Amino acid sequence: MILSLFTAIRFRRGRRKSGMVSLISIVSTFSIAIGIAALIIGLSAMNGFERELHNRVLSVVPHGQLYPEIGNLDNWRDIQQELKDNSPNIVSSAPFVSFTGLVENGSKLGAVEVQGVDPVQEQQISALPNYVLNDKWSSFKADQQQIILGSGLAKSLAVSEGDWVSLLIPVSSEPNQLKSPRRVRLQVQGILELSGSLSNNIALVPLSDAQNLLDMGDSVTGLMINVNNLYQANQIIGLAALNLNENMTFNSWENSFGFMYRDIQMIRQIMYLAMIVVIGVACFNIVSTLVIAVKDKQRDIAILKTLGATNRLIRHIFIWYGVISGLIGSIIGVILGVLMSWQLSNIMKGVESLMGHKILNSNIYFIDFLPSEIHFLDVLIVFVTAMLLSLIASYYPARRACKIDPARILNSF
Known part of the structure; x- marks a missing residue:
């Protein structure tokens, strides 16, 4: 050789x-x-x-969500504790309220997916607070008429930190009747700088404010879930949902961003x-x-x-x-x-x-x-x-x- x-x-x-x-x-x-x-x-x-x-993307969106098949989730604290006790693969959970609305600034309108989140628990489940410019998350509190807008949405509405906008919330009406939306004035507390479509239609308000806007009392839309194995989120959350004492529907990040x-x-x-x-x-x-x-x-x-x-x-x-x-x-x-x-x-x-x-x-x-x-x-x-x-x-x-x-x-x- x-x-x-x-x-x-x-x-x-x-x-x-x-x-x-x-x-x-x-x-x-x-x-x-x-x-x-x-x-x-x-x-x-x-x-x-x-x-x-x-x-x-996957650090700011929840790995999955649990929510009831019909209506809102009332006993979310019990379910949160049950997940903590019986599901070792679930790292953390946090309540959320989700609804669709319109944000208005003068003659400019933008459709928005409003997320009501708990400012304290959100920091434990997501890196989302890290993307709010100028560290404005630390002063993001309930009962202060505050809203955080995605950078793409803020740009299309021509608003910046400190400006006031109107949030139009649809009101349920009787058949063959049309009610005008509920209008609320909110101050832009911060700008969420996320690239891509994530920043074009997202707005955040404190959880208790969202509950008050929708007259939900202490109910929430569902629970956001984080798991220890991101690429098995569907199986982990599905198994956890089956083991709960009540019927719950779930989805994971794979449904929205798996593509x-x-x-x-x-x-x-x-x-x-x-x-x-x-x-x-x-x-x-x-x-x-x-x-x-x-x-x-x-x-x-x-x-x-x-x-x-x-x-x-x-x-x-x-x-x-x-x-x-x-x-x-x-x-x-x-x-x-x-x-x-x-x-x-x-x-x-x-x-x-x-x-x-x-x-x-x-x-x-x-x-x-x-x-x-x-x-x-x-x-x-x-x-x-x-x-x-x-x-x-x-x-x-x-x-x-x-x-x-x-x-x-x-x-x-």
Whole structure:
């Protein structure tokens, strides 16, 4: 093996005698490098999207919700205690009130999903308070006529902190009758800075204020639930709901935002498939390189065979020849891919400044930048795959080198 590796290295150093072999070898090496770099960058971007989905979206929305099949939840404190005592996989729970309304500022109107939350318990179940600008959550209290608006909604209504808005709440009416909505004046206590559609139609009011606005007494719409395993939220919350003493309906984040996670995983699988195809095409350029190299080195092969070299040695020499080309391309690709992935966000900021607009619109996507997170397991998988394909691509030309007849070749010179 050492002799075959040494001979392959000497053959590669002598390849410059043939300009065609040299050119094809360089092209195949850099094709592998570019393919590997592109795949590492793509996989790192998918890892970044998954991280931001977990840290931004799934940290501010509850993992699940429990609510009665009909009406409001009256004995929510008992159920909260029951979950704490009998469901070890449920980390925390908090009551909420949810209703739809309109927010009015002058002639501007915006539909809004109003969430009544307990300011203290919300901090225990969600990272939502961390996204309220200027630390206004600390002064978010009941009985103060306060409301927190999502940044997208505040922008469309042209309001800022301290402004007053009108909240229009629908009032239930008899059949064939239409009652005017209830109008309440509230002061914008803070702005909730969340990217994407989350900030376009959300408003927060203290829990007791929401109960008073809807004349609910001490009832709530339901309970927000956080679990210890985010990706098994459906099973955990479903099992907890079955074990309660009364019939409860539940849903989880997978119903509302699961499509984002599934899309990321689907793209990741597509990229792994693309990895095999792209690197495979690049690696099989090695076939062309080795076929020409075998043709170019016929005399050297014939001399080696007359000196006693076996077909096994010749085969190993050219397998090493191809593997070395794949190794060089793979190392260059890994270095290039890791460096670009490391600075991907900054690179995209530079591209956006040159283009003059954002690539990811924060009104549509849940982030407005291109994230990146390098997983060295992905890098290792890409590298090993490239090396395996280089090995497979080297086998056929190496077998052809074994079939060279030394007598015929040497007699022709």
